[in-house]
Amino acid sequence: MNVKAMDHLDRLENQSIFIIREAYSQFRKVAMLWSIGKDSTTLLWLVRKAFFGKIPFPVKEIYDFRDKYASQWELNLIVARNEDAVGRGMGPDKGKFACCNELKTVALKQAIAAHSFRALYLGIRRDEHGIRAKERFFSPRDEDFEWDYKNQPPELWDQYKIKAVAEEHLRVHPLLGWREIDVWEYVKRENIPVADLYFAKDGRRYRSIGCETCCMPVDSDADTLDKIVEELKVSKVSERSGRSQDKEDDYMMQKLRSLGYM
């Protein structure tokens, strides 16, 4: 048999699949958040590999790309929506924070409650954001959705705490150890479909995709997978520079504290 040495992407893939299977064997009632972005689509790809092409649990979120692959990959798709807030006219004009909270956080709370999910797979990565660097592969959330990052189970030598008490749910993060460039190299190697918005058009492309009003394209000429990988090797701009809100809170807190306002 011709055995090839495992490369970097193989190791990442192996670890992610291991985590996906561990979580499923423990909880059964698991869902996955699909934002249709590159990370969660890569995660979806890995989940299909982990379960040999069959997805034993339902998945969630949006549009043409979504509907095409939802049907092609036979996904059990749940579209969670906070109908009450939508009915009240909630939108970014009511304040971005209120909008995010009502249409994303509250909608997700409702969906978890409605389907009694015990665990969720998410495609977050440590290198996306300072606060995400503190995350665990298996990350508990309490009944209020709170993440107590100062009191998390240690994850040493690949030993994971994968039990959750009744009122908690677990966030499972199989892609935590991946970097942005790993995702793109893997997308290329596996030929994973991703949204067109990631490819440059008229000198701009999206590096990170969220809601329409809260993310901006970055300057780029990378209109192919190869060019995206090349661009990432030299770029000094952060991946989420086009995303509002994030990082700014920490900075504000520090400024207010330095003047004794908090």
Add this chain to the structure above:
Amino acid sequence: MRTVIIGLDGVPFDLLRDLAESGVMPNTASVIADGAFRKMLSSIPEVSSVAWSSMITGKNPGEHGIYGFTDLFPKSYNMRFPNYNDLKAQPFWERWPGKSVIINVPSTYPVRHMRGAHISGFVSVDMQKSVYPSALLAELEQMDYRLDVDSQRAHASMDLFLTDLDRTLDARIKCYRYLWDSENWKTFMLVFTGTDRLMHFLWDAYEDKDHKYHKLLLRHFEKIDDVIGEIADQMNDDDLLVMLSDHGFERLDQDVYVNYVLRDSGFLRFKDSHKITLNTIAPGTKAFALDPARIYLNCKDKYPCGTVTQDQREDILAELEELFGMLQLDGRKVISQMHRKEQTYSGPFSENAPDLVLIPAGGFNLKAKPNAPVLAEKDIFTGKHTQDSAFLIVRGFADDSCVPETPSISRVVSIIENCHN
């Protein structure tokens, strides 16, 4: 007829009068001599975000929606930081005709499209989102423009902080000169915020003539006075010059922690005594506070652990007023005024208002601080905000009656509009 507004963040009426009379600020003295000089009431609470939001919109927080530097997400105890996107009323530059230049007004970040030029002030995070139009970015980079002094430095080295403060002021002055000439404006607004920083850290250096930094502090005001002279010289007879501060300042003796008081007297409970943040508020809590001293009743249907019903509201407010009315430290009353929601705020966003706002008596500074281990402490700060001693100067108006004897900051816009009519 043009309008120029110069803001001196945190400068109290008495201090400005003293510096004008003692010759440190001769140009300000001559503006005062030709105009109306008044002591002005700040917003409630008396912090820059609320005060400047009230100034630029001419509205009270019930109409513009900004009650502090922090607020909570709806139906939660999670803190958020409201910014210019959360301001629910229009600033004057979106209503008045002609182009405006707006430099360093606090709580106007991130900037958006407007007629003219706008560089936002405290707390501005990202330079790209602080400058409109973005073509100005290159010019500002040339000037080494800084959005704000790095106040963190004052905690490590006062000398480094003062050097940085001076550079920030120099760049601000370059920026004003550039925009004064390059834009064809009808309204020009420039806010100096270094004054507030000095008052926070070095109020003692102002009071004590022998203080190591006394002269440096006066030098900062001299530099600003030079700019005021330069601006006054370039104005026409029918132009209006307005100078104001957003709140006053006075000596700070002790910080007093409002949530400590609430916790100590059983109004506020936490789930876990080792993990005290607003996120761990426990059922049974009747009230909690956000900075600086905004008290919210823990109402049913409004907060996750809320139990207070409409029927209980009056009784709890009365208990709180008694509790804080009696609060004493070293034989002195800590609270000078208490403002109830209904009597203080009006408008479509008064629902989100704090139920009770406390204003501290002389020498005391109030902070929310849920996890405070003691009732009161002394930090490195030597000055604290005051609500009743901001100032307003209006020069170039036809009729003295345009400026009331005791104006409040949310009236400044209508005072200017009256002067123009």
